[in-house]
Amino acid sequence: MINTFFYTLGQGVKNVFRNKWFTMASLATISACLFVFGIFVAVVFNVNHIVKTVEEGVSVTVYFNEDVEQERIDQIRELVTRRPEVYRCDFISADEAWAEFSKKLGENAEGFTENPLANSENLQIYLNDVSKQGELVGYLETVEGIRKINKSELTANTLTGVKAVVTYVSVGMIALLLAVSIFLISNTVTIGISVRKEEINIMKYVGATDFFVRAPFVFEGMIIGLIGSAIPVVVLYYLYNAAFEFLRSNFAFLNDYISYIPASEVFIYLAPASLIIGVGIGFFGSFFTVRKHLHV
Amino acid sequence: MAEKEKEEKKKKKSRDKGKDSSKYVIYLEDVNKAYSDANGVPALMDINLKIKKGEFVFIVGDSGSGKSTLIKLLLRELTADSGKVIVNDQDLTKMRHAQVAKFRRTLGVVFQDFRLLKDRNVYDNVAFAQRIVLKSEKEIRKNVPNMLSMVGLAGKYKAKPKQLSGGEQQRVALARALVNKPTILLADEPTGNLDPRNTNDIMKLLEKVNENGTTVVVVTHNRDIVNSMQKRVITLKQGVILSDEEKGAYIDD
Numbered sequence: 252m253i254n255t256f257f258y259t260l261g262q263g264v265k266n267v268f269r270n271k272w273f274t275m276a277s278l279a280t281i282s283a284c285l286f287v288f289g290i291f292v293a294v295v296f297n298v299n300h301i302v303k304t305v306e307e308g309v310s311v312t313v314y315f316n317e318d319v320e321q322e323r324i325d326q327i328r329e330l331v332t333r334r335p336e337v338y339r340c341d342f343i344s345a346d347e348a349w350a351e352f353s354k355k356l357g358e359n360a361e362g363f364t365e366n367p368l369a370n371s372e373n374l375q376i377y378l379n380d381v382s383k384q385g386e387l388v389g390y391l392e393t394v395e396g397i398r399k400i401n402k403s404e405l406t407a408n409t410l411t412g413v414k415a416v417v418t419y420v421s422v423g424m425i426a427l428l429l430a431v432s433i434f435l436i437s438n439t440v441t442i443g444i445s446v447r448k449e450e451i452n453i454m455k456y457v458g459a460t461d462f463f464v465r466a467p468f469v470f471e472g473m474i475i476g477l478i479g480s481a482i483p484v485v486v487l488y489y490l491y492n493a494a495f496e497f498l499r500s501n502f503a504f505l506n507d508y509i510s511y512i513p514a515s516e517v518f519i520y521l522a523p524a525s526l527i528i529g530v531g532i533g534f535f536g537s538f539f540t541v542r543k544h545l546h547v
Numbered sequence: 548m549a550e551k552e553k554e555e556k557k558k559k560k561s562r563d564k565g566k567d568s569s570k571y572v573i574y575l576e577d578v579n580k581a582y583s584d585a586n587g588v589p590a591l592m593d594i595n596l597k598i599k600k601g602e603f604v605f606i607v608g609d610s611g612s613g614k615s616t617l618i619k620l621l622l623r624e625l626t627a628d629s630g631k632v633i634v635n636d637q638d639l640t641k642m643r644h645a646q647v648a649k650f651r652r653t654l655g656v657v658f659q660d661f662r663l664l665k666d667r668n669v670y671d672n673v674a675f676a677q678r679i680v681l682k683s684e685k686e687i688r689k690n691v692p693n694m695l696s697m698v699g700l701a702g703k704y705k706a707k708p709k710q711l712s713g714g715e716q717q718r719v720a721l722a723r724a725l726v727n728k729p730t731i732l733l734a735d736e737p738t739g740n741l742d743p744r745n746t747n748d749i750m751k752l753l754e755k756v757n758e759n760g761t762t763v764v765v766v767t768h769n770r771d772i773v774n775s776m777q778k779r780v781i782t783l784k785q786g787v788i789l790s791d792e793e794k795g796a797y798i799d800d
Contacts, residue, residue, distance in 0.1 A: 258678055269666045453662045456622065457723065458651035459679040546644065547624060 259463065263470025273443035274475060280439045281479025281532065284432030285525050289487040291428060292524075293517050295421040300512045302414050306381050307338060309410065311388065312401040313374040319396045327394055328374055334390070336383035341375045348373065382411040433532060440472060440536035448544050455547040464545060468537045476533025480525045488518055571633075572731055572762050573598040573621065578630035580616055590616040592786045594630070598764065600730070603757045605773050606766045607797055608783035614766045617783070618735050621764075622656065623647050635730055652680055655724030655761075659736035661716040663708040663723075669695065670704040673722045680727055694722040698752060714745030721752060731762045738769055746772060770797040 267274050313331075315324055324342065332340045343351075349368045378384060384407040391400050444451075454464045491514045499506065578594040581587050591613045598604055608614050619625040620632050623639045632639040635653045642650060663672050670691055677687045695701045698718040708716055717737060724732060734753065738746040750772050757763045767773060773780055773796065780795030781788060790798060 254683070255678075255681060449662070450664060453664060454675070454679075455648070456651065456656050456662065457676050457679060458648050458654075458727075460648040461645075463648075463679050 255463070259466035260470050262467035263474060266467055266471040267474050270443065270447070270471075273439075273446070277436070277439050277443060277475045278479045278482070280435050281432075281476060281529055282482045284428070284435055285480050285529060286483035286487065288425070288428045288432060288528075289483050289521055289525060291421075291424055292521050293487065293491055295417070295425070296517050296520075297511055298417050298421075301509050302410065302417060304510055306410055306414070307377055307379070309378065309381050309384075309403060309406050311376045311378070311384065311391070313376065313391060313397055314370075314399040314401075315372065316396055316398045317370055323396050324372065324374075327396060330394070331374065331376055331387075331391075334387065336378050336380055336387055337376055338379035339377040341377075343373050343375055345370065345372045381407040382414075429528070432528070436532045437536045437540070440533075441540045444468060444537065444540045444544070451541065451544045452547050455545065461542075461545050465538065465541045468541045469534055472533035472537030473530050474533070476529035476531070476536075477526065479533075480529025484518070484522045484525050487521070488514055491517065570599065571597045572600045572635055573764070574631070574633040575620075576631040578620065578627045578632060580620065580625065580627050589786050591620070591627075594788060596781065596788065596791075598762060600762055601757070601760055603754070603763045603776075603778045604765070605776075605778055605780045605795075606764065606783065607768060607773055607780060608789075609768065611785070612783040613786040614783055615735070616786075618733060618766055621733060622654065623650060648679075652727055653730055655721075655727070655729035655732040657717065657720050657724050657732070657734040657737045659739035661708070661713075661720045661740075663716060663719055665708050668705050668707055669700060669711070669719050672708070672719055673726050676723045676726050690726055691722075694726045697725075698722045712745070713740050714742075714748060717741060717745070717749055718752070721749070721756075725756060725761070729761065731764065732756060734763065734765045734767075736767055737765065738767065738772065743771075750776065773797040 313327070315327075328340055328342055331337055345366055345368055348371045349366045352368060353363075376387065378387065384402060384404070388400055388402055391397055451464055495511055495514065498511065573596065575594050575596040578591055578596075579589060580591040581589040594613075594617070606614055606617065616625065620627055620639070621634055623634075623642055626632075627640055630640070635650070637646075637650055637653075639650070664675065667675070673691045673694055674687050677690060682690070692701060692704070695704055698721050700715060700718050700722065703711065703715065708719065711719065717740075721737075732753070737753070738749055741749060746769065753763050753765065754776070777794045779791070779793050780797070782790045782795075782798050
């Protein structure tokens with residue numbers, strides 16, 4: 252049995268070289284499909300990351316009634332922090348608010364002897380999902396001791412819209428790309444194996460079991476799938492780093508607004524996904540195509 | 548009581564039938580086969596055929612006489628619509644797909660178009676038959692050269708099929724068919740693509756194989772070899788057995 256395993260594995264490897272045209276066509280198809288797939292995944296990852304970064308910068312500011320004690324403020328902060336949609340909640344004292352504001356005023360701030368923002372201690376609330384802003388504001392309006400709530404409805408709504416579009420488009424495109432890839436690759440495998448129908452017939456006439464006939468084809472498919480998916484992953488890795496570097500150095504002004512995901516964080520998902528898809532398509536493609544010809 | 552007698556009789560009859568079929572390596576009883584795409588026109592009708600171990604039999608007939616269908620039934624490439632097909636004590640009409648491979652290893656098959664694996668050399672083509680029956684590499688290294696010597700190709704074990712003549716390719720196919728020591732050798736037009744000299748050589752080899760105890764069934768329409776060899780000849784015409792004669796001759800229309 253071990254002999255048979257190594258024999259069929261060896262035949263699978265030999266088949267890769269014996270059928271050069273089939274190997275080249277399958278490799279080209281798998282590589283091209285997974286290359287496009289990889290580019291799209293990398294773009295989607297970055298767009299999502301950028302949206303997330305912008306989202307985390309959107310805050311709701313809460314001001315308190317004049318007579319509110321620090322103890323109540325701490326209580327409110329505690330209640331807000333516990334809410335699931337809240338990502339961070341910072342307390343800004345009146346002094347901190349004035350220090351921040353006076354930085355902006357520069358020399359003009361020097362004339363003030365007392366803190367003109369004495370009543371402006373506040374809570375800066377950051378959300379992990381801006382679409383929940385309305386929900387949070389609704390809650391804050393019921394909390395006692397709050398004088399004023401500052402929010403940016405337009406930013407929140409725009410971001411929520413962008414996020415929804417990005418999600419739908421990326422899920423749709425990835426599904427479409429995968430479907431096209433599977434279709435193209437299985438077509439190549441089907442044609443490649445159909446040409447070798449005679450070879451399968453001969454093996455069956457001589458008394459080979461289905462396993463014995465199929466195993467080399469399946470190994471061959473998996474090897475081609477593995478190489479075909481490794482090529483675009485390696486190429487994309489270098490391309491991604493080059494693009495990353497290019498954007499950082501040539502569009503430096505964007506760096507304040509946009510941050511890109513480092514290659515390692517994208518490829519930790521993209522590399523295994525591509526390899527699994529490549530090997531999986533190679534396995535199932537050859538498994539089912541050979542099956543059609545086994546009933547001889 | 549009558550019921551019991553009937554039952555006994557039935558059992559006896561079935562035992563006798565079993566005994567009858569066990570005397571033969573090929574046993575066909577009332578076999579019918581029609582192709583669905585031929586508007587139900589039968590390819591074989593009521594075929595009864597018995598071939599004993601060690602026989603040499605020619606099956607002859609024109610195109611469309613049912614020769615190929617008969618070979619396909621014996622190989623279990625097709626199953627009969629009705630009747631019994633027993634080969635090497637195995638009832639092919641009841642055989643499941645998973646058992647077919649094991650059954651075929653008891654047969655050797657040779658075709659008109661040789662059907663060699665084109666991308667493998669002579670040695671690997673013959674060794675393939677041994678590998679599927681899980682022979683060890685040591686046994687393969689011993690058996691394959693022996694078989695190639697028997698068919699006169701010991702010196703060409705490294706050659707690819709396309710580097711060989713038709714006659715040589717058929718010898719490789721014969722070596723592959725025989726290397727697992729089958730009880731029956733089925734040869735479907737084995738000389739159809741060969742010149743007279745190679746035809747004679749192949750037929751001599753088949754005779755030698757038969758002398759060593761293997762049952763040989765040759766499907767052919769080569770009148771000369773049938774007439775010269777004086778073996779049993781079964782003639783098929785339009786799906787029925789027209790004649791079955793010991794030391795027969797090719798019957799012309």
